[in-house]
Amino acid sequence: MVNDKEAKAPHLYAVDLDGTLLAEDKTYDHAQFDRVMDLLAEQGSYLAIATGNQMPKIQQYMAGHEHHSNLYYIAENGAIIHNQGKDLALWSFSPELVEQTLKALQAHPQFGLVISCRNGSYVPQERLEPIASLILAQIKAKGIQVPDLDESNPLSALRLFYPNAQLLTDRNQLADTVVKLALTSSGQEDAYETLAMVQEALPEGIVATSSGFGAIDLILEGHHKGHGLEWLANHLGVPGQQTTAFGDSGNDLEMFRYAGRALAMANSDPVLLDEASLQIGSHKEGAVLNFIEGELTSAG
Incomplete structure (x- = not known):
């Protein structure tokens, strides 16, 4: 758990979708997600969905949560940084x-x-x-x-x-x-x-x-989730050590290496475990939202 001093500093949580936030049937607890976003807003902190999915699919998954101004997206494995209907950064192929x-x-x-x-x-x-x-x-x-x-x-x-x-x-x-x-x-x-x-x-x-x-x-090359997380953290003024990444697959590796904390799911690719600060539960049981809500509630 973070201590009181850390809890009051702005923090950026980066959360993968498939195999991490989403259960096998591609769902998650929407009411709990809103509670987490409200708790983050109270301390001036942020959550970024960091995924290989493209924006139209992400918007389907996250429908109903558009009102959270502290919700950001690192889409297409780091190619797009997005918030509140606006692309903040985009890196494209020639x-x-x-x-x-x-x-x-x-x-x-x-x-x-x-x-x-x-x-x-x-x-x-x-x-x-x-x-x-x-x-x-x-x-x-x-x-x-x-x-x-x-x-x-x-x-x-x-x-x-x-x-x-x-x-x-x-x-x-x-x-x-x-x-x-x-x-x-x-x-x-x-x-x-x-x-x-x-x-x-x-x-x-x-x-x-x-x-x-x-x-x-x-x-x-070089424009992966880790680059996207670093760009967003700098944009928000959040130090690297005040970032936490959650993931399960090989495309989360660079994000794990950048983040101050890297939390691997129980169902993770073994390649992530050497880079993880901690291994938590499974995406099937909502481990990500349970962890963040528990941490924010305890810190409060």
Whole structure:
């Protein structure tokens, strides 16, 4: 627990979504979340959702909490910093780097591919069936029930994670700002071997990072969640030692290395444990909100 002096200083909590805040069915306790945000506001502190998800999906998850001015987003694995309907910072791919990366990925047709942009997401036509099949297989393997899923429409499966996904038939028509390329594998492969294989094919300046559940995000080198957390902490005037990060996957590693405290979930990738200050409970039992609320209540 933090002591009284630390409790009164502004603090920044950075919380991953999948496997961390969200339970298996992608839900969390909304009433408890509001209580936590109100407690943070009372001491002038902040919470950032730090995730590989794109903004439209994050906004679906966080609907109803828009009134919290101390709620920030580190989206697309660090590419976007957002608050109260406004992008505070954005780092994007150059058109040349997008083309080089897509060309490199031609050697790996087994992966599903999404071009994730600031305002939308696009799937090259030849990648639509592979990514839809992979997503459907994962949903069935986990026993997740999706009432509105139309298995005959590949875009329906993709829109579970990319709400405004569109088919891209001509890359020359891609005018949106590219912030990330996302790959989907079956999840059955060795994650580290797969990452190494993908990384070897990528152009200079692009890094592959694991987002869990067979997802691999291709991001700008140096612009990961850790960079996003550091930028936001500086923007808010919060010292690095007054930040706490919660996560479970490989894409949380740099955030753990920056944060003053790094808390790994019980379900974490083992690679995080060496960087963690503490291991807490599971995302299935709401461990993140329980920890923060308990800490803020005790400190108060």
